Amino acid sequence: MTYNFDEVIDRIGTGSSKWDKMESLYGLDPHEGIPMWVADMDFKPPQSVLGCVKDMAEHGVFGYGGDHKAYTEAICGWMERRHGWTVDPTWIFSCHGMMNGISLAIQQFTNEGDGVIIFTPVYHGFISAVNANNRRLVESELINNNGRLEMDFEALETLLRGDEKLVILCSPHNPGGRVWTYEELRELGAFCAKHDLILVSDEVHHDLVFTGNKHIPMAMAMPEIVDRLITLSGATKTFNLAGMHTGNVIIEDPDLRKVFSAGLSAGSLSPSAIGVAMATAAYNGGDEWLTEVLDYLDGNRKIFDAGMNAIPGVESMPLQATYLAWVDFRGLGMSAAEIKDRIQDTAKIAVSPGPIFGKGGEGYMRFNLATRRALVEEAVDRLSAAFSDLQ
Numbered sequence: 001m002t003y004n005f006d007e008v009i010d011r012i013g014t015g016s017s018k019w020d021k022m023e024s025l026y027g028l029d030p031h032e033g034i035p036m037w038v039a040d041m042d043f044k045p046p047q048s049v050l051g052c053v054k055d056m057a058e059h060g061v062f063g064y065g066g067d068h069k070a071y072t073e074a075i076c077g078w079m080e081r082r083h084g085w086t087v088d089p090t091w092i093f094s095c096h097g098m099m100n101g102i103s104l105a106i107q108q109f110t111n112e113g114d115g116v117i118i119f120t121p122v123y124h125g126f127i128s129a130v131n132a133n134n135r136r137l138v139e140s141e142l143i144n145n146n147g148r149l150e151m152d153f154e155a156l157e158t159l160l161r162g163d164e165k166l167v168i169l170c171s172p173h174n175p176g177g178r179v180w181t182y183e184e185l186r187e188l189g190a191f192c193a194k195h196d197l198i199l200v201s202d203e204v205h206h207d208l209v210f211t212g213n214k215h216i217p218m219a220m221a222m223p224e225i226v227d228r229l230i231t232l233s234g235a236t237k238t239f240n241l242a243g244m245h246t247g248n249v250i251i252e253d254p255d256l257r258k259v260f261s262a263g264l265s266a267g268s269l270s271p272s273a274i275g276v277a278m279a280t281a282a283y284n285g286g287d288e289w290l291t292e293v294l295d296y297l298d299g300n301r302k303i304f305d306a307g308m309n310a311i312p313g314v315e316s317m318p319l320q321a322t323y324l325a326w327v328d329f330r331g332l333g334m335s336a337a338e339i340k341d342r343i344q345d346t347a348k349i350a351v352s353p354g355p356i357f358g359k360g361g362e363g364y365m366r367f368n369l370a371t372r373r374a375l376v377e378e379a380v381d382r383l384s385a386a387f388s389d390l391q
């Protein structure tokens with residue numbers, strides 16, 4: 001192992017959302033509480049990224065960037081090498097993170113009041129983006145089939161009113177960690193073609209996939225629908241660079257590109273030079289780090305799942321991807337308030353409550369496992385103690 005993910009890195013007082021907002025939002029002293037809510041990692045990124053930031057600081061001039069050749073080449077190289085997807089550099093736009101790209105797509109490809117379909121429970125940012133843009137939220141609830149979330153197109157058909165214009169897919173899915181199969185992606189693609197829907201495929205978790213599963217870019221699963229497809233990805237989740245707010249929007253179809261580009265111009269949006277440099281360094285030098293972090297996260301999830309599943313009535317969904325455990329507390333037969341009380345007030349752990357992820361989230365909690373092993377073990381011990389009366 002080149003990297004040491006057990007290193008204790010104190011993030012308190014660094015302006016970190018996850019650590020420094022725990023007190024105001026959860027009433028938990030960051031020296032005592034364990035933050036398992038915001039989806040970033042407590043790890044340093046690959047050496048190539050740290051070296052790049054150090055070099056920039058030593059160079060000391062932070063003027064306008066603009067030559068993005070190395071950046072787009074790094075993205076194309078990564079997509080080809082890691083995902084077998086041949087991307088042309090001219091298809092790539094940079095945006096201010098995934099949600100910026102998604103909101104722009106909503107604004108550019110739909111009108112106020114139009115329906116936007118999401119598969120819930122899903123990353124809560126999708127819900128806020130649809131609502132904040134005054135579009136009609138269409139929640140298609142995923143089915144929990146023996147611990148595996150699945151899309152239900154038959155039920156979705158019955159929800160349609162005819163004003164739906166766009167679908168936002170989370171692939172791999174957060175929460176629940178599903179890696180959608182080729183058949184599932186094709187079924188969704190066919191659904192979009194049938195109902196004339198633009199498909200925004202948020203693939204930001206594409207690299208955080210556990211052994212035995214394979215992420216398939218939507219563009220490869222269903223090339224027939226590239227004329228209605230917008231793919232988002234980024235180095236941000238993969239390499240823990242979320243604070244740099246730099247994402248990739250990949251659009252093969254020239255007509256869609258024209259419309260999306262007009263939105264970037266209208267917002268006077270252009271990428272941050274430091275974000276572009278960090279993403280480039282991550283893609284060019286991050287392969288070994290990624291292999292090691294995935295191995296470490298796999299260890300964390302096994303420890304966490306074993307601890308959670310040992311509590312009668314509690315079930316942690318087997319993750320195929322992501323470091324975000326999705327835990328079902330419904331079997332306890334307790335009220336949401338009592339579950340929150342035990343996790344937050346007794347175990348002193350800050351988690352994301354299921355209902356913020358939309359329909360189907362009731363009775364669940366999401367736990368971020370991307371922290372040092374000792375904290376995951378401590379969390380498991382505290383949770384086991386908080387529910388010990390049931391064992």
Ligand SMILES: Cc1ncc(COP(=O)(O)O)c(C=O)c1O
Nearest residue numbers: 039097098099100123170174202
């Ligand atoms: C699926 C998904 N999309 C988007 C985001 C947010 O990305 P960004 O911070 O780049 O807007 C997250 C964050 O957890 C996410 O899980």
